Amino acid sequence: NAGVTQTPKFQVLKTGQSMTLQCAQDMNHNSMYWYRQDPGMGLRLIYYSASEGTTDKGEVPNGYNVSRLNKREFSLRLESAAPSQTSVYFCASSLTGNLQETQYFGPGTRLLVL
Amino acid sequence: SQELEQSPQSLIVQEGKNLTINCTSSKTLYGLYWYKQKYGEGLIFLMMLQKGGEEKSHEKITAKLDEKKQQSSLHITASQPSHAGIYLCGAVYMNYGGSQGNLIFGKGTKLSVKP
Numbered sequence: 729n730a731g732v733t734q735t736p737k738f739q740v741l742k743t744g745q746s747m748t749l750q751c752a753q754d755m756n757h758n759s760m761y762w763y764r765q766d767p768g769m770g771l772r773l774i775y776y777s778a779s780e781g782t783t784d785k786g787e788v789p790n791g792y793n794v795s796r797l798n799k800r801e802f803s804l805r806l807e808s809a810a811p812s813q814t815s816v817y818f819c820a821s822s823l824t825g826n827l828q829e830t831q832y833f834g835p836g837t838r839l840l841v842l
Numbered sequence: 843s844q845e846l847e848q849s850p851q852s853l854i855v856q857e858g859k860n861l862t863i864n865c866t867s868s869k870t871l872y873g874l875y876w877y878k879q880k881y882g883e884g885l886i887f888l889m890m891l892q893k894g895g896e897e898k899s900h901e902k903i904t905a906k907l908d909e910k911k912q913q914s915s916l917h918i919t920a921s922q923p924s925h926a927g928i929y930l931c932g933a934v935y936m937n938y939g940g941s942q943g944n945l946i947f948g949k950g951t952k953l954s955v956k957p
Contacts, residue, residue: 732884763947771885771930771947786944818884830875831945833884 730754732834734819740840741809749804749837751819757832759825760802761786762794764815765836771818777802778825809841845869846933848948855921856956863916863951865931874914875932875945876905885930888916918953926955 735750753760761776763786773786777796791813793805802821806813816838820831847866855861865874873892877885889898891907891914898905902919918925931948 768949770949771932773944773946776944787946820885830887830890831885832887833877835884836882 732819732821732832734817734834734837736837737835738838740842741806742842743810745809746805746807747809748806749817749819749839750801751803751834752801753819753821753832754800755821755823755832756799757821757823758799759822760796761820761822761831762792762802762804763818763820764788764813765818766815774804774817776825809839811841813839814841815839845935846931846946846948848929848931848951850951851949852952852954854954854956857922858920861918861921861953863929863953865914865916865933865948867912867933869912869935871907871911871914871933872936872943873934874907874911875934876914876916877930877932879928879930879950881927888929921953921955923955923957926953928952 732753758779762774763771765771772788774792775786775794777783780799783794795803816836818836819834822831823829845868849864875890876888879885889905894909894911896907904917907914928950930950932945935943937943
């Protein structure tokens with residue numbers, strides 16, 4: 729099993745450009761998450777999907793959209809990138825979203841917005 | 843999040859020494875996770891604590907949750923270079939409606955182990 733995979737690993741964008749970060753998991757998990765990690769801020773939840781067909785806002789959803797394409801895939805889209813969105817983005821998944829199941833994380837996507 | 847404070851922010855220890863990292867919450871925790879992150883990689887789950895006074899160990903790493911469920915400590919015995927990385931605590935709180943909230947992370951503790 730590959731676990732949680734993310735593409736791309738690195739990306740440089742100009743302000744105003746758009747892009748989609750891809751995430752896939754092969755563990756048959758129901759819940760998926762997108763986080764961003766910034767120095768001094770820790771990990772913050774952007775959006776999550778408790779199950780296929782549902783998505784909900786997390787702590788910092790502004791400037792992002794998500795799509796739960798199917799059970800395996802959960803994408804994060806930046807419609808008009810801003811320098812404030814320079815960050816490391818992590819995708820995670822868990823079996824049901826309950827406390828007893830841990831979240832498994834992908835390796836991250838490093839995004840630089842100029 | 844200001845609800846969750848980790849200390850210290852960074853730590854440099856000599857190989858073989860013991861160390862402790864703390865995670866303090868401003869309110870009662872429903873559950874507490876510990877993760878480890880290496881540079882350029884994702885988070886690796888270490889342990890999850892839920893009951894007051896609970897203690898779990900994995901190899902040379904022990905995590906405890908205090909009786910009041912507001913503070914957790916992560917203790918590494920006889921540290922090795924392989925222990926180096928960023929340790930993050932993650933907390934789950936109960937919402938006002940009684941449902942389980944989302945995972946909230948501390949800012950992390952960067953651990954360096956000198957050979």
